[in-house]
Amino acid sequence: MIRRLYHLWPDPKLLARLWSLTVIQAVLQGLLLGLLVPILHAVVRQEPDIAAATPWLVLGGIGAVVYGLLAIVSDPVGYAAGGVLAAQLRKQLMRHVSTLPLGWFTAAHKARLARAVTADVGDAAHLAVVIGNPVITSTLLPATVVAIVFVADWRVAVLLCVIALVGSWTLRRAARVSAEAEIELERAAADVASRAIELGQVQPVLRAAGHAHGTPRMHAALDRHRDTYREGMDRARRPFFLYTGVVATGFVAVLALVAWLMVSERVEVATAVALLVLAARFLQPLGNLIELIGALRAMTNKITRIEEFLATPVLPVPAEPVRRIVDPHVELTGVTFTYPGGEAPALREVTIRCRAGTTTALVGPSGSGKTTVTRLVARFFDAEEGQVRIGGVDVRDLDPEVLLNDMAIIFQDVYLFDDTIENNLRLARPEATWDELREVARAARLDEVIERLPGGWNTRVGEAGAQLSGGERQRVAIARAMLKQARIVLVDEASSALDPENEAAITQAIANLGAGRDRTVIVIAHRPATLASADQVVSLDAGRVVETGTPAELLRTGGTFARISRQYERARHWRIGTVS
Numbered sequence: 001m002i003r004r005l006y007h008l009w010p011d012p013k014l015l016a017r018l019w020s021l022t023v024i025q026a027v028l029q030g031l032l033l034g035l036l037v038p039i040l041h042a043v044v045r046q047e048p049d050i051a052a053a054t055p056w057l058v059l060g061g062i063g064a065v066v067y068g069l070l071a072i073v074s075d076p077v078g079y080a081a082g083g084v085l086a087a088q089l090r091k092q093l094m095r096h097v098s099t100l101p102l103g104w105f106t107a108a109h110k111a112r113l114a115r116a117v118t119a120d121v122g123d124a125a126h127l128a129v130v131i132g133n134p135v136i137t138s139t140l141l142p143a144t145v146v147a148i149v150f151v152a153d154w155r156v157a158v159l160l161c162v163i164a165l166v167g168s169w170t171l172r173r174a175a176r177v178s179a180e181a182e183i184e185l186e187r188a189a190a191d192v193a194s195r196a197i198e199l200g201q202v203q204p205v206l207r208a209a210g211h212a213h214g215t216p217r218m219h220a221a222l223d224r225h226r227d228t229y230r231e232g233m234d235r236a237r238r239p240f241f242l243y244t245g246v247v248a249t250g251f252v253a254v255l256a257l258v259a260w261l262m263v264s265e266r267v268e269v270a271t272a273v274a275l276l277v278l279a280a281r282f283l284q285p286l287g288n289l290i291e292l293i294g295a296l297r298a299m300t301n302k303i304t305r306i307e308e309f310l311a312t313p314v315l316p317v318p319a320e321p322v323r324r325i326v327d328p329h330v331e332l333t334g335v336t337f338t339y340p341g342g343e344a345p346a347l348r349e350v351t352i353r354c355r356a357g358t359t360t361a362l363v364g365p366s367g368s369g370k371t372t373v374t375r376l377v378a379r380f381f382d383a384e385e386g387q388v389r390i391g392g393v394d395v396r397d398l399d400p401e402v403l404l405n406d407m408a409i410i411f412q413d414v415y416l417f418d419d420t421i422e423n424n425l426r427l428a429r430p431e432a433t434w435d436e437l438r439e440v441a442r443a444a445r446l447d448e449v450i451e452r453l454p455g456g457w458n459t460r461v462g463e464a465g466a467q468l469s470g471g472e473r474q475r476v477a478i479a480r481a482m483l484k485q486a487r488i489v490l491v492d493e494a495s496s497a498l499d500p501e502n503e504a505a506i507t508q509a510i511a512n513l514g515a516g517r518d519r520t521v522i523v524i525a526h527r528p529a530t531l532a533s534a535d536q537v538v539s540l541d542a543g544r545v546v547e548t549g550t551p552a553e554l555l556r557t558g559g560t561f562a563r564i565s566r567q568y569e570r571a572r573h574w575r576i577g578t579v580s
């Protein structure tokens, strides 16, 4: 555990210093106790020899002062270290995050990241200080005491070793049993949580069926949780009792042995008293260890989560990456790609050429691989076979920062910061002038949205942009891409039903985006107008390119694209018909 903690920190010097202080204190405490043997020898006799005891008493006094000073120094150092250690580890995690492939950032991984950076790191750092010290003391102090007892009487030392061995076996067992009980309890708690969510979600149905207070499944889950809790507590308590029993029985055994040694005149009274005091100091920290079991397990779980996170493979970057994109020509050649953990390839031998200054529309049924094409261009993942090139350079040879600097990605669900429209745009280029801001707002058809808003450019968009509709948020993102002067823009056009005004505005905004002479736009198109205005349409099906051509050419050939276009048109008319 101590070793794992030590290796977790990039710069463990502070931890090493802190623990060294604790090691010195624990050993010093043991040695001070050892002074009892010569002192009692000198004092516990018919005529106490104070002169013989004096040097030991002086030594003990000096030791006590040193111990006190160390305690004064180490306590504040420990508390301050908690914050410093957490900050160090957070920095290391954030550095690691910045080297992970963007494809790693799924909802589940993001939640894990948030947990690792906040709770896990803070708790691990706190526990490293608060738990590390007592664990070191509770193991080193008894070890020092045993060494001293060996000098005084080897038989008592052997007995203490036996108690320690039996105690450590019981302790391990207690830790294992309580870990198992905790897993079962977590499982039962998760079951209750999902039933509770279900209860909330299906309230109308439950009320209609007269089960407003919960389904039989819900009650069964609650019963299971209660039983698991009771059984778990019972099971976990047994080894704990056993351990306490081992420690208590151990002390009785030491008492009996020392009494026998004294009665049989194998040791003097002074030694016997010293041995009993030392045995008590040996057993007390051992007894404390059981209290630390829960905290140690919590720390192990946190460390494991942080270690797993730090072991996530990073995005490979060449030693001498290409630091310039000469022209934004995008090219996929024979690309095959399977998602990590995926069963079938999401793309198979895909070849697509998008010339600089053109707009390519990707179409195809759901799951055909359109999003995957854009993810490989943005290097969220690397292709297994084939190549993705930008300006003739393999994206794997490009500096990832250069690639992302020259690229804008407009997702279906645009995330905006809870800030003003102006600041959300300036994120792309803080130094942009007002003329530039107004120009991109016009081109992205955002100007009409801004005019309507009460605070104009200063209107706050709310949490994640909730004050704006999906279509309006996408217009902000398009304006942002224009302001960034990104030469490669990847757009996942909003597929949800938009009102006619938003629909026309987005189509126009994407067309304006593509009008930039030196800009390559790849759009996952969901609207006929976007398809019609593209320079090239690539039709995908089951991860393969099935058609490529201009919209007019593909309409004439009557293939997949023509069929999808007809479907789009029908859906459009159907929607207009129902509205009117």
Ligand SMILES: Nc1ncnc2c1ncn2[C@@H]1O[C@H](COP(=O)(O)OP(=O)(O)OP(=O)(O)O)[C@@H](O)[C@H]1O
Pocket (backbone or CB within 6 Å): 339, 340, 341, 342, 346, 364, 365, 366, 367, 368, 369, 370, 371, 372, 373
């Ligand atoms: N993160 C992922 N992990 C595993 N498989 C994935 C992942 N994302 C997509 N897939 C799979 O890859 C295939 C292609 O998905 P992709 O999202 O590229 O299709 P799409 O054409 O964009 O679909 P849609 O129009 O529904 O967004 C699908 O079979 C999908 O299930």
